[in-house]
Amino acid sequence: MPLLEQSLVDSVIKRALRSGADFVELFVERKRNQSISVEESKVQRVNSGNDLGAGLRIIHQGTVSYVYTEDLSEDGLLKTADLAAQIGRRGGGRFAFAELSGAPRPPQRIDVPPDAVGAEAKIELLLEADQAARAVSGAVKQVAVGYGQSAQEVLVATSEGIHHVDSRTRVRLMVHAVAERNGEIQTAMEAPGMQRGFEFFDDTSAAEYARAAAERAVALLDAAPSPAGQMAVIIGNEFGGVLFHEACGHGLEADFVVKGSTVFTGKIGQAVASPIVTAIDDGTLPSRWGTLTVDDEGVPTRRNVLIQDGVLVSYMYDRLRAGQQNHPVTGNGRRQSYQHLPIPRMTNTFIAAGAHTVEDIIAATPRGLYAKKLGAGQVDVTTGDFVFAVTEGYLIDGGRIGRPVRGATIVGNGPRALHKIDMVANDLKLAPGTCGKEGQGVPVSVGQPTIRISELTVGGTGVVPAGAMRQ
Amino acid sequence: MNAIGESVLARCKAQGAEDAELYISRGTEFTVRVYKGEIESLVSAESRGIGLRTFREHRVGFSYTSDFEPATLDSLVDEALLNGRYNHADDANVLPEPRPFEALTGLASPALAGLDPQRKIDFALEMERRATSLDARVRRVSDAMYSDGSGQVEIYNSRGLEASFDRTVAYGVLETIAEQDSEMQSGFAFTHGRDMDELDLAGVVKEAVENAAGLLGARPVPTASVPVVLHPHAAAMILGVLGSSFSADAVIKRRSLLAGKVGEPVAAEIVTITDDPRLPEGLASRPFDGEGVPAERNELIGAGVLKGYLHNTYTARRTNSRSTGSAVRSYKSVPEVGVSNLVLKPGALSREALLARVSNGLHVSQLSGLNTVNPVSGEFSLGLTGHWIENGHLTRPVKELTVAGNVIALLKKVVAVADDLRFMFAGGFCGSPTVLIEELPVGGL
Incomplete structure (x- = not known):
């Protein structure tokens, strides 16, 4: 019917x-x-x-x-x-x-x-x-x-x-x-x-x-309170991609760009990330949570490279913003339901796989936090400042996984963190999630391989281990 | 009872339901967003929906629809009954007996429906215009929105309950961008009421501009343990997180950090928290809850001591208590337990006098990551922005800081509560004054 x-x-x-x-x-x-x-x-x-x-x-x-x-x-x-x-x-x-x-x-x-x-x-x-x-x-x-x-x-x-x-x-x-x-x-x-x-x-x-x-x-139950301070942070694959989604992905949505309210405004063609970072929004991936054959404006979805080898290539558009910026449509016009206007949204957004193995990354890290799983988070789109809960975390000590820690959060700035990604592994995986914006929730995938950020602020109630502090 | 109510309840009975309850909601919405002196978008709508609960042999079935066609309403009944067959039987699954409730006046502004849309558009345009002319560093607005709505709730059940009430809400939202050199900061503020005339245009503009401009030049500070002052909005957000732990359902399912603590001190003595669905200024006020149980004021923490939990009919029956009229729901869900207007009782101290108690500390204007707080253990580690306090005055802005601790430990460390109660939506409609916390670890550089 x-x-x-x-x-x-x-x-x-x-x-x-x-x-x-x-x-x-x-x-x-x-x-x-x-x-x-x-x-x-x-x-x-x-x-x-x-x-x-x-x-x-x-x-x-x-x-x-x-x-x-x-x-x-x-x-x-x-x-x-x-x-x-x-x-x-x-x-x-x-x-x-x-x-x-x-x-x-x-x-x-x-x-x-x-x-x-x-x-x-x-x-x-x-x-x-x-x-x-x-x-x-x-x-x-x-x-x-x-x-x-x-x-x-x-x-x-x-x-x-x-x-x-x-x-x-x-x-x-x-x-x-x-x-x-x-x-x-x-x-x-x-x-x-x-x-x-x-x-x-x-x-x-x-x-x-x-x-x-x-x-x-x-x-x-056996985890110790997480230390606080600045340190290297390894972020696990799959749902770890929520960090890129929140702290950078939203800033690449064209409604924010049109208003100049994101730090990525006017940066097409510029280096916005470390050269080992390529990021993609792909609404065509078979069976994924954020996949659409056509978006909620009837636009066929496509694979949009957002960042290629660290250089900003494209924003994500709905028809209105694409028209305003004289840009081809990208298939990102989405809405929660018939009760909402379509706005630019992500579909399946992820950082592409790199050359390292997870073991390489851990072995190359003298001290730091391995945030194997991330939980909820929040971001200010204008500044890119973010905070995320680490739901499964371990201390890294001498290139090895140490004791589990609880109650850790990571705090930082998305655009700055993109430049500090210094290792990318080959274990890309995607995870489903519901993304909220202007009161509208839509199904999306987030994803990434395991990555290392050379320095981030970690929040926690525990004692700061000697040597992890940097001025 | 209206025709839909009668026919659905009749079909429920005919199909074998011992009891049934119909929750009907209808609403209107008007929203305008403006940008650079022009209307960006206008939304206007009427919407509706029905949720149906059926009871048979202590099994509850539920189904909902936004389609009021007679054939769909018939299948609504059949589906609810079918769904109920799979659910486990529980003696606590009962409908409340109808009890008279006292009407609440003033929840709806009759004038709102007749308000000229042009005045609403002008309100949004005026917010944007003023916001870009107050401070040389704030020349752009990223969001200027006016929105209002009316809602009507009707509940009918097979025990003879027929209850309804109307409510209206209006609000203005403003987000500005402050710029200096190559730095950008955003500032958010909102104003709310039951009608456009209750909105504070000048106040929301001033606050959005100050919030953005005040953060320019924000820097991290070294890690330290210092006294922390929470702005009413930051404190209200923490209150919102605590709110879920007052739910008896969360207690039963071991998801409350207040489980097993009734009669025990869970906060400092100056802390009193109530949930008051009859609060005149409360935007979550209602004469009865999502099951038609009369709404009442509940003191949850009195002078630091946990007094009790919030109940719906199910949790009350299951724990040999009485419903506190705390069932919350939409037509798409069964009645859960939740807060309405959750208020931390203000003290006698002015905000200035409270700040004067701090010689070296941190004022938190905004907390981020509240959704990361562990609702079971109460552990939190949040991002924050705010200002350093020196000798009772806010000085330099700070950012990229974290503050970590435990919600219960934090409540016990409250040493002063000011008199400047303010509300915001944070789960429920949460209200708090400025709060002084003795000391918290703040992580930065």
Whole structure:
């Protein structure tokens, strides 16, 4: 069943154009969600829901107006079109909107639609994972496991005659383990996910991820408080890429660039990173969390090199900002749902693999912190200043991995840290995440190989080891 | 009861639900962003959604939809009941019996709906214009936004509950960029109220400009342990993190750092924290919670001692307590336990008098990485920006510093609380005055 009949799509766009708008775009979305959670080894929640709605964007000489609704009846949509035409205002600027180019690829291949699988099979998977985590140690006191799936269908139609559809099916597992000993409490989590059907679990063992989370929570019980001060920091692969995503990736989004509110403004062609750094945003990677065949403006996604051998090559654009800067579209116009305007967003963003091995990097580091896994973080896009939690960390002493540390954070400045990356390993991996910006969350991948930053500020409650301080 | 409520509850009963509850929310939104004297974007919308809980043999089922077509509402019922079949049976899964609640006046501004959109646009334009003319170092604005909304919540359940209330909110957000030599700093500020007329235009402009310009020239400082003064917004953010630990659900699931501490001192004696959903100035105020239980004021920490936890109907039943009217939710979720307006009680001291107590210390205006705080152990290590304090006065700006510790240890080290209560959204609607912490390790160079 199409999301909306072509004739209705046409009449809504025609109606909204009556106000004299330069451009009209209709975005229709249907999304089915299911989530299952197991806590205290019992099925706590099987929840499901439907989101259905449409958003209408009209542009009058550069001024954007947006109206959304959940009423997709002919009457409801035509009223929405009238409202959009009514609130739409003529801006003073020139209307500039980048041309679409490229052909959409076929949608992601889904072998087993998760909706076709009964809740029983999903629950069985979660209970197995729960047991696997609890079996790790008596110190594992609480385990929460969850399963989530979503199937989103979108339609983008514009007054230029563009009509694209995309469907995005995602499945994800979440494991959260709490270990406790002598009043000391530590937690760890794992959350693998892909844009695949239920066949994802043919080659992904929920129990293995559960064990990994539980083992890490238990190991953290023996960790000492992290020292504070400046030192070399090795950042692990996979989710470690969140650091680049937050501290640099956002600064390469064209809405910030257009306003000159990022340090990367006007730096195309300049060295913004150490020459061993190449960074890429690639919306085409098969099955990845942030992959789209077309973005939420109907633009086919592509592989965009952002930084090549340390030199800034490209920003990430939506159609509006690409038009303003007279730049080709890059397929980065995304929105959380029909309730939001599209803005430039990342898809799957990562630092490319380098030549070293992880062992090389550790052996080459006399003293420092090995931040094997990073957790949550925050960044100021204007300055690039960031702070991240280290959820699995070890001291490096004499080129070897030393004792585990807890409570460490790393603090620094993204653009400066890019210049200080002095080793890049060959173990590139990606991890799924939800990226928030202007109140909109969208699924993305972050990623990187293991890298070393020659000097960063580490925050922690422990004593600073002799020799780690630098003035 | 409206027609949708009646027909959905009737179908629930016909399909075998012993009890059922319908949560309907409707809202409007108007948002305008301006840039360089022009409208950048306008958003206007009405939205709606329904969440349904069904109860059968102590199993809860839940489903939601934003599609109000009759066929979809039928499958909403069927899906909730099907989902419930898989969930474990628990005697604590019950609906609350309807109790009369006292209406709260003033939650919604009737004038907002009739306000001319041009006045809202002018408000945003005026914020931007003034922000670029106050200080020679601040000539650009990266975000100037006015937004308002109205929301209506209706709850119907099979025990005869029919309750609804309306609420409005308006806010202005401003982010400026200060520049000097090749350095850039951003400054953020916001103003909020129930109507555009309650917004403080001059105040938000002054604050956004000062926040950006005040950080120019910020430098790291050497690692030290010093007295730390938290700006009300920084303190409110920490309060927001602590908020989740008051949830009885977090306590049951061992995810609260306050578990097992009722009756024990968990903070310094001058610390009193309440959750008050009936606070007149609270933007999270509501006459009843997400299950229709009357909202009430709850003292959580009184003179440093933990008084109790927040409950919804489930956690209350499970722990032999009573619901504190603390169920929070949207139509897309089942009722969880959460805070409303969470307030650290102000003291008698002025902010200046509090600062005067510090001869050499750190004033924290902004904390970053609050989402990295471990909610179970309470351990934190945060990034911060602010100013060094010398002899009671803010002097040079500092940045790229970390402050580390434990939330409970921090609460115990509060030595002074000022009288300048201010609110911000930080999980709930959190309010705090300026707070003086005896000493914290600050990591820098």
